[in-house]
Amino acid sequence: MNRRGAFPGVVLAMAAALPAAAQVPPVRFELVLVRNTAQPVPVEFTAKEISASVLAETNRVRSLHKLEPLKPLAKLDLAADDQAIYLTMALRAAHESPLKDQKDVRERVEHRGLYPTVVAENVIAMNFTGSREPPTSLAALAAALVAQWMDSPAHRENLLNPEMTHLGCATRRATIPDRAEFFYSVQVFAAF
Numbered sequence: 390m391n392r393r394g395a396f397p398g399v400v401l402a403m404a405a406a407l408p409a410a411a412q413v414p415p416v417r418f419e420l421v422l423v424r425n426t427a428q429p430v431p432v433e434f435t436a437k438e439i440s441a442s443v444l445a446e447t448n449r450v451r452s453l454h455k456l457e458p459l460k461p462l463a464k465l466d467l468a469a470d471d472q473a474i475y476l477t478m479a480l481r482a483a484h485e486s487p488l489k490d491q492k493d494v495r496e497r498v499e500h501r502g503l504y505p506t507v508v509a510e511n512v513i514a515m516n517f518t519g520s521r522e523p524p525t526s527l528a529a530l531a532a533a534l535v536a537q538w539m540d541s542p543a544h545r546e547n548l549l550n551p552e553m554t555h556l557g558c559a560t561r562r563a564t565i566p567d568r569a570e571f572f573y574s575v576q577v578f579a580a581f
Contacts, residue, residue, distance in 0.1 A: 476575070498577060
C-alpha cells in the first residue's frame with residue numbers, strides 16, 4: 390500500500406473500515422529509513438491545531454464531492470491520538486496495537502466511551518526528508534496528508550463515505566536524529 394507520487398517521502402498508508410464486531414488481522418512490514426540531509430519540516434503545531442486543520446481539509450475535499458461535512462468529536466480525537474502515540478513510539482504505521490483496550494480502532498473508540506454503529510480508520514506515516522517541497526504551514530501539512538489518503542482507494546472510500554458523520558484526527562511527529570523526520574497521522578471516522 391506504499392503510494393509514491395506528489396509526495397515521494399510517503400512511507401506507508403493504511404486504511405481500515407470495521408463493522409461492529411470485526412477483528413483486524415495483524416499487519417507486518419519493514420520500515421526503511423534514509424539519511425536526512427534536509428532541514429526538518431518547519432511546521433509547529435499543537436494537537437488541537439493539527440486536528441482542526443486535517444478536519445477542515447477533509448471537509449473541503451468532501452464538499453468538492455457534494456458530501457456533508459464531518460463534525461468534530463473530542464473523544465474521537467483522543468482515540469486517534471491513542472494510535473498516533475503508539476505509532477510514533479513503534480516507528481511504524483499500523484491499525485493494530487498491543488496496548489490494553491486498544492487492539493483495533495473499535496476498541497480504541499469504545500475505550501473512550503463511544504459506541505458508533507460504524508467506525509473506520511485511516512493511518513499514514515509520511516517522511517518529507519529530501520522532498521523538494523516540504524510543507525511550510527499547518528494547512529499545507531494537512532493538505533499533504535489528505536491528498537495522500539485521497540490517492541489510495543481504501544483511504545478515499547473512508548474519507549468520502551456518506552454514512553460517516555463524525556471525525557477525530559491526530560498527528561504526531563517523530564524525529565530520528567541524523568536520519569529522518571516522520572509524521573504519523575490517524576483519522577477515526579464514526580457514524581452514530
